[in-house]
Amino acid sequence: MGSSSSSMDHIPNAEELMQETGFSAAHLLRLYERFEFLDKDQTGELRPEDFGAIGGLALNPIGDRIISAFFSPGQETVDFPSFVRVLAHFRPNGTNRTRNGTQQEPVNSRTRKLKFAFQLYDQDRDGKISRAELLQVLRAMLGIQVTEEQLQSIAERAIQEADLDRDDAISFDEFKKVQQVSPHPQTPTKETPLHPTEGGR
Amino acid sequence: MPSRTCSHSPSGFGKSLPEQGLLLLVVLVLLEGSVLPLGAASSPDVSHQDDSHNHKVADHGVNATKKVFPVLDVDYHHIQTPFEISLWVLLASLMKLGFHLIPRLSSIVPESCLLIVVGLLVGGLIKLAGEQVPPVLDSRLFFLCLLPPIILDAGYFLPIRPFMENVGTILMFAVVGTVWNAFFVGGLLYAVCQIQPANPSSLHSIELLHCLLFGSIISAVDPVAVLAVFEEIHINELLHILVFGESLLNDAVTVVLYHLFVEYAGVGTVTVMDGFLGVISFLVVALGGVLVGAIYGILAAFTSRFTSHTRVIEPLFVFVYSYMAYLSAEMFHLSGIMALIACGAVMRPYVEANISHKSHTTIKYFLKMWSSVSETLIFIFLGVATVDGPHSWNWTFVTVTVILCLVARVIGVVGLTYIINKFRIVKLTTKDQFIVAYGGLRGAIAFSLGFLLDQNQFAHRKMFLTAIITVIFFTVFVQGMTIKPLVELLAVKKKQEAKRSINEEIHTQFLDHLLTGIEDICGHYGHHHWKDKLNRFNKKYVKKCLIAGERSKEPQLIAFYHKMEMKQAIELVESGGGVKLPSAVPSTVSMQNIQPKKPPPAKAAERALPQLPKGREEEIRKILRSNLQRTRQRLRSYNRHTLVADPYEDGFSDLLIKKQKMIELEKKIKEMNNYLTVPAAPPDSPTMCRARLASGKHIRISHSQMQTLNIYHHFTVR
Helix, strand or coil, rough: CCCHHHHHHCCCCCCHHHHHHHCCHHHHHHHHHHHHHCCCCCCCCCCCHHHHHHHHHHHHCCCHHHHHHHCCCCCCEEHHHHHHHHCCCCCCCCCCCEEEECCCCHHHHHHHHCCCCCCHHHCCCECCCCCCEEHHHHHHHHHCCCCHHHHHHHHHHHHHHHHCCCCCCEEEHHHHHHHHHHCCCCHHHHHCCCCCHHHHH | CCCCCCCCCCCCCCCHHHHHHHHHHHHHHHHHHHCCCHHHCCCCCCCHHHHHHHHHHHCCCCCCCCCCCCCCCCCHHHHHHHHHHHHHHHHHHHHHHHHHCCCHHHHCCCCHHHHHHHHHHHHHHHHCCCCCCCCCCCCHHHHHHHHHHHEEEECCCCCCHHHHHHHHHHHHHHHHHHHHHHHHHHHHHHHHHHHCCCCCHHHHHCHHHHHHHHHHHCCCCCHHHHHHHHHHHHEEEHHHHHHHHHHHHHHHHHHHHHHHHHHHHHCCCCHHHHHHHHHHHHHHHHHHHHHHHHHHHHHHHHHHCCHHCCCHHHHHHHHHHHHHHHHHHHHHHCCCHHHHHHHHHHHHHHHEEECCHHHHHHHHHHHHHHHHHHHHHHHHHHHHHHHHHCCCCHHHHHHHHHHHHHHHHHHHHHHHHHHHHCCCCCCCCHHHHHHHHHHHCCCCHHHHHHHCCCCCCCHHHHHHHHHHCCCCCCCHHHHHHHHHHHHHHHCCEECCCCCHHHHHHHHHHHHHHHHHHHHHHHHCCHHHHHHHHHHHHHHHHHHHHHCCHHHHCHHHHHHHHHHHHHHHHHHHHHHCCCCCCCCCCCHHHHHHHCCCCCHHHHHHHHHHHCCCCCHHHHHHHHHHHHEEEEEECCCCCCCCCCCCCCCCCCCCCHHHHHHHHHHHHHHHHHCHHHHHHHHHHHHCCCCHHHHHHCCCCCHHHHHHHHCCCCCHHHHHHH
């Protein structure tokens, strides 16, 4: 946490951002440094190509979805506040709430995280994951070694398990419910890499 | 683990117990003897002296009286050892049976306590009968025969994901916690023994190193006891894996500390150099054990790649390789437990992709059976060994030990959690800490280690043993019995009973990719980054080597999906009848339509056809059942060398073709959506039956059912 306040001045509206997203000053600074690193031509904004330059992301099956999640519909570029806002979804929601053993997380935070994940499935943003969208995700994740029928069966089954109102698509509530039933340790509530003491570049 | 060769206990069971059982036999034989005219020479021989006596009698004259041919003879000595072993195993299993017949008892008292009591009773009976109690908890027997099955069972079915996620915490507890416990208990015990300078007692002669050795023996949490108790209380996965993982991984620490102190207790001093060597030794023991296990695991996986023609012996490879891993690690004085865990965990994903479904079931049931029997035997033997002694009760020593163990555990857990919580994302609450501390049970390993001590070198061995037994009894009885009500009282989160659904699996994988992507964006090489790298490496190189044929390219999700479909198919076939479509075909699109969820059949029926009148249901049931019979008959005959064709494996391409046909048909029928009205067809045609039911109601389900019945008709007619 040895960052001087002078570098914080580079960041526009630092105070507001910290309030809004809950990041600490150190976190924010680190994110800013990363933002600048990614912004190769120093325009102050990121474009899809900048994201594409990240090696690991190219190999990631849902890499392009993640990238598009940063860009609001219609926008071509991402500025720093939007960048931080998206990443704020992955902040652990544990700093100032009381725990009593049972997992009673504040509904809004967990919901927000699930909503983010949901939006990654739901590319056309109609509020439901249709069978076609699910198939797309499966295809991306499972690659080419799987036959079309297998994909169909899996998608079919997944929808049947989750779809309670029988509209052949998974709405956000149904999505939440499925995740609620067995809280696997890897829910989005627990993930963030953004601890200043963790890891390095 | 320390050298298992024990200098002072014979590996046999002792010659006394059989004489008890023989009384029964003698009675039986006498009865028969009175019926059949056998003559004097064939009267039952209870001991070999009679044998030799008879021989002498016969020898007395070269052509002496011709002995009457012994139609019935008793030669116990011939079968003694296996008979005794079987008798013990039978006793253990009958006890286990018995407990579960008394429902109230098994809900209050954990099984381990009851078994120890049984052991006490048996030991007591033997002692009352005046015989010498057999030294059953022989260290060699324990470490080489009784412990491995339990550990293998635990290792093979270890839930890798939660384990790896919490591995840092587990290691902290296992290593730092155990070392802390050992030194705290040992050190304070020595201090306590030194006080009271007024009246010198035998305690004053204890040396510091002996106390530290005792501390290291008593401080390790025991996996057998933890398993036995925690299995019954069903707490949430996190706590379970924390305590259980700790009990497994502290083996390396125990080995090193034990060896260290035993070595230097003779010399009398431990220098800093020795301490340093101890640390290095720990790393060698732990990592070496894991390495040995991993090597054997990979060998097993590789072997299983070629077993497609000899399915019958597949489970054998799993067991033998694992056992050899354990023995090899023991040979080098590495941690056998860690080797076993590593072997099971490494081989499992590859072996399961290669072996047949039946072998998988066999492995599962054999492991469970062996580990269950082992566990039962261990607790009974603990009871018997307690009666045997040798004991040397010393109030001060024993009570101080018990108290110190508890205190050390609590302080250790609280202190470590404070540090650990700084690095954890999901913090451990006070309740969690309490359960972790309370779940630190000691067990038979501690006793066996104590038993191994040399009486000549350690004058207070008897006292140590008594104290160890007391601590074990205390933790198993008091903590074991009260942990269940405490869990209820504190409302600790219980294990989620819901089965994994395909949605979860998809989402888990999706999340993994998502989080890896986010980590990449942030430039952070975290948990997910490395996991992703490992997975890629695994997919690219390792799977190709170790998994046979086509399965090597199969993504994990597909494998999971197939497993689920198989399970569902088997469930359907087993439960028979009902408004379901059973089939030997593991997965059909239409089958899913009928039973969208896996709850009990009744519910599925309700959901599928909410307005199904009872008469119709019966008709349909009859039709389906008769079709089912045909399926069952097909599966019945087989011989040992050609197991029944696994539909999943052999006819797979056929399945795909069938499925394709079904999907096409379904599409066609969907087009005829609104045209199904009440047809004027005879009631016994299932197709028409269905259509009638579907009349007027646009239930997507029923169309597919109709279509499926149609198709099923086609297929069963063949």
